[in-house]
Amino acid sequence: MAAPTLDSSAKPQQITMAKAINAGLRAAMDADPKVLVMGEDVGKLGGVFRITDGLQKDFGEHRVLDTPLAESGIIGTAIGLAIRGYRPVCEIQFDGFIFPAFDQIVSQLAKLHYRSQGKLKMPIVVRVPFGGGIGSVEHHSESPESYFAHTAGLRVVSCSNPVDAYWMIQQAIDSDDPVLFFEPKRQYYSSKAELDTSITPQPLHTSRVLRSGAHATLASYGPSVKVCLDSAAAAAQDGIDLEVIDLRSLSPLDLDPVYASVRRTGHLVLVSESPGEASLNSEIVSRVSQECFYSLQAPVLRVNGFDTPYPPSKLEEDFLPDLDRVLHTVDRSLAW
Amino acid sequence: MAAPTLDSSAKPQQITMAKAINAGLRAAMDADPKVLVMGEDVGKLGGVFRITDGLQKDFGEHRVLDTPLAESGIIGTAIGLAIRGYRPVCEIQFDGFIFPAFDQIVSQLAKLHYRSQGKLKMPIVVRVPFGGGIGSVEHHSESPESYFAHTAGLRVVSCSNPVDAYWMIQQAIDSDDPVLFFEPKRQYYSSKAELDTSITPQPLHTSRVLRSGAHATLASYGPSVKVCLDSAAAAAQDGIDLEVIDLRSLSPLDLDPVYASVRRTGHLVLVSESPGEASLNSEIVSRVSQECFYSLQAPVLRVNGFDTPYPPSKLEEDFLPDLDRVLHTVDRSLAW
Amino acid sequence: MSSPERWTAARPDSPAATAATPTAEQVIAGLRATSEGGADLVQLLTPEGERVTHPDFDIDIEPAQLRALYRDMVLVRRVDRESNALQRKGELALWVPLLGQEAAQVGAGRAMRPQDMAFPSYREHGVAWCRGIDPTDLLGIFRGTDHGSWDPIEKRFGLYTIVIGNQVLNAAGYAMGQRFDGKVGNSDAEGNPAADDEATMCFFGDGATSQGDVHEGFVWAAVYDAPLVFFCQNNQWAISEPTERQSRLPLYQRARGYGFPGVRVDGNDVLACLAVSRWALKECRRGNGPVLIEAFTYRMDAHTTTDDPTRYRLSDEVEEWKLKDPIERVRAYLARNGLADAAFFEQIQEESDQLAVRLREFCVNIPDPPPDRIFANVYAEANPVLERQREDMLGYLAGFGGEH
């Protein structure tokens, strides 16, 4: 793990998620000259979200590459660079633009380690700003993580807060496996947190109980974690005590804390913006339904985006899981 | 529905699945001059599996198009042809080669009807020979159907026998929605069935109980249906009475017969060659676990391909669900 | 101008710099000098408003036609500026400015016949205008009330396509269909296409040329002799990336590797754009498609209203391009040659003010779509899964007594 370079003083600092990822990238690039950043507009512009702000200025054009406009090209050349010994961090500008790269991701990135019987490592991070709620046009608010969780050979993670973002991006870059790194874009600048760079972060592929509670469990990841925390805070006022788990790792899933929680609460509600059909949430329901077969007092319920394309943004409020829908679903579970 | 043109006599005939799909395509092309067949090698060669055998000879090069070698191009131009009023039937040569077309499928094919508020119809069928067990090299034995079931705006079906294949391909072509049509390639020539072209087929998006049984339910689709039927036959000899359901439609799923069955048997085992993680089977587990919460006497169990890339073919016997694994899992369910 | 012919018959003994990579001069004369289109640039009206001739692409044009083109450009620009302002006021979530690209779009758009088809990207407000799309119809996309509202078939103008390059393949397929339908190559003895012969125009940017789909569109159209005009607006930038991030050569030369014509036109010269587009469309209707046009122009404003171009380009560059304004040169030409009087210019100004008012009023009054629009038209045919989700949602919302 790279030594954090955010600030020379060890004093905790307030930091946005955007800044946290930037700092994490910077630390990784400082620590290992083989780490490259590549993508559309990641150089001078610093990316459309400014996540790579200043990196090209400080590390040069050979380490921060403004690529031609083609996502298959970004991932395909990153693979070649990885074979050459580099550790590329690719930025996909928006969730909906990862699909031109799907073939390279599924057929090469995910399979080369297997095909080569371990002789070729694929230490590539694909950063994807994802999720909705930013009032944008089509293809800019999607949640494609389930496609990748379904794909053997990939690792998939999502951060939900600046501190995790800072550590997780470095852990992802450190990994010798390809990691799809989903960043909740609407939180880039919306919330700050205190970052203490002197701690040892928990391992990348672990979930975390953010709030403990006795009546029901909420499990979520990325942008929906905040919705769950808000819901739990609201429920507490009505005397309902909700446990909240941030899954963090979507592949492999770390469900032991979920099982443990459900064994206590008997109720589980999953929250995600992604369409629910054949999704990550379906997988979690399946595993929990089996592992906690005798503990569940109600079926595991899901709060997902609907099984439609992402709607025009005036409708996203009704599309996205929010506090009301979560609590409504908790009520349904408790009343089962 | 096109008048069947397989044979002038109404007498039932023995027919392979390959021949059945060919006959179905032929009937659809006869009935509607707007139906086109396009793909790699579909012309003179008749496709690498000969499914389109003879069609170019009979319908001409303008209706059966040997396309350039690029799958995004196949789907992308089919979309343009559909806007122009055609009804293209695209062949993807093997399951593993659908990914270059993923972006056109997910971002355009699945979304254009929605984007245009219904003004643009997308009556496109994408035929995909899928699944393993043919001893082939990498990328030739995959089961990518879950990616598409997760994608709003697409319909997904899979046939498991020649008679269904004949009708379902015509129903898919008749549909004004895009249909991903998954054909169990290892059954193209392995089994024959009697085709009576005078019957009225059941609707496309419905599942079907193939065998009724009292002790447990098996639900499956495509190539695994035969495995389930064989398993049920074997189990019967041990006095275990298995119900077998062919899902046929993967999106939308028609689970009412499954619910009804599980309410009687209390036990459900799902079988599919696809990796299980965040898959169609996960979805089915989720829904059944909810709908049949009080009827299930054991968790819904899944027999899937493992969460690995498709292995070298000498290992596929161990990778693919087979009779033994299905019955082993039934035993686990019954003993829960 | 760079001379890539030599790179086909490469000489093993020629010195490195000329054998395979452009020389410094080639580079300077070519791409980097973003404000000069180079020797091959087709131009009929100079930035100073002087009519020049071109040996291949000249056209005769009536004063009334030229005034009409002027009017188109002024109104289109007004729509653009007004919409940009509406975004600043919070009435639109986003706007994609076309400022500076009026001539390219109006020239191309007015070259099309009613039966021709167009496939736009997301910046083609000027082409939309020419296809008879009311500018108010563009607003829903940017206000977030719809993903596109016009009828693409009726208007012969596809929906805006945001995923870079996708529409190029769709256009190739459509144009193949035109040929399959026998709407191509029915020329008379003089080679003039029949009145109902058709062609398709597809719009994309300089950045888009890197996408695999654009290449596949070139391959398909070439192999199927599709009546398709690839209209690439090279506005010098793909967000923050200059054109040399996408190509060594001027983009119109890309066509030579596929075996169809590539022409670079002054994209700020509406006459030249009209002339070259007309020629290209005619070639396509005659069965000689496809054709690539590179309209050499400039994005005068930000990429979108969320972009900050000061981070990646110098204002000098913008200032230089201001001297090539596509509207000013027509105004100068019309005025200098007495083809339009003050009353004409005033009248256009007034029309443009009225249009702005209408746009504004329309915009602020666009109703929010009802929640169940989320489920509308996902499929053409009934889908029980969605039907149930829709009912659940409506029931849930009803629980709030409409207050949600």
Add this chain to the structure above:
Amino acid sequence: MSSPERWTAARPDSPAATAATPTAEQVIAGLRATSEGGADLVQLLTPEGERVTHPDFDIDIEPAQLRALYRDMVLVRRVDRESNALQRKGELALWVPLLGQEAAQVGAGRAMRPQDMAFPSYREHGVAWCRGIDPTDLLGIFRGTDHGSWDPIEKRFGLYTIVIGNQVLNAAGYAMGQRFDGKVGNSDAEGNPAADDEATMCFFGDGATSQGDVHEGFVWAAVYDAPLVFFCQNNQWAISEPTERQSRLPLYQRARGYGFPGVRVDGNDVLACLAVSRWALKECRRGNGPVLIEAFTYRMDAHTTTDDPTRYRLSDEVEEWKLKDPIERVRAYLARNGLADAAFFEQIQEESDQLAVRLREFCVNIPDPPPDRIFANVYAEANPVLERQREDMLGYLAGFGGEH
């Protein structure tokens, strides 16, 4: 030879057939005459075994070197034929014949230096040979015991890539890395690359040129000046589709749209392939990459052992190409000029017989991989989900007492 230059400066008044689409003659002189490479074809050894000179690409070659190339081709062909036979006997599930493409592959393969990298498609058994891959290492893929067994880094030879075009982007990335590592352009005063300068060669077929990934590879390599030789073996067929389904123009001309050299070489002439590949690799090492080579050759056998070429091509065509056999012309030249005697030919024959025996024996003795190989190396780091699936499977299999 077609002359696509004219299509860049298109003339609006020229008659249809020449303005935009190739004339009948162009077509005949160009693509359709699949057995003739056209005027631009670089050739140093005719099908009749006569040494001809070329103004740009001639090379000096020692008899010993030529004999070595001959030996390579004979042995590679023997590997191919033997493996094909092993498939017929059921020992391999599939084989992908290279018959007819020996010269293209050996010429290219022998032009590479040890430190150069190669990215193959799936038919490059001859290149593999030149990279020092033991032919037995190829068998696992086709017997179904592995997906590739050699070490791509150690051998500087990527794994076979089946998804058409994918490897072209991977190669572009690798070549970018060579440049980033400072292994390019360290030439001395005479322009000779340093001893440890590097380049990459990427192999793909005529059909592959249509794929978006190949285009993107061209774009990337051009924009990043990557030391990458695109080596396209145009064997006239993509399974059942002839090259004109992919392109109007000869494929080497595709390069001209990107601004790097494209050369068509007689792919059945090992000397010419060596010469052109050497030149191209040197250009790349000097920093003048990328370069496209189209090796004009022929797939003498079926696409794979499951293919039936009689359905789509005439045996006449195959017969015609037999006269251009890549090995025969070298044998004729060696023999006629007294550069090799009967003993030499006999010795090669014997070596080839021994190789065949070794291959056969190796093949039938390849052990089946253990079932838990399914889970090996899915990830580089531990994955509990898979670990559990692996344990479950082993436990389950143990229940059968190893009899499963």
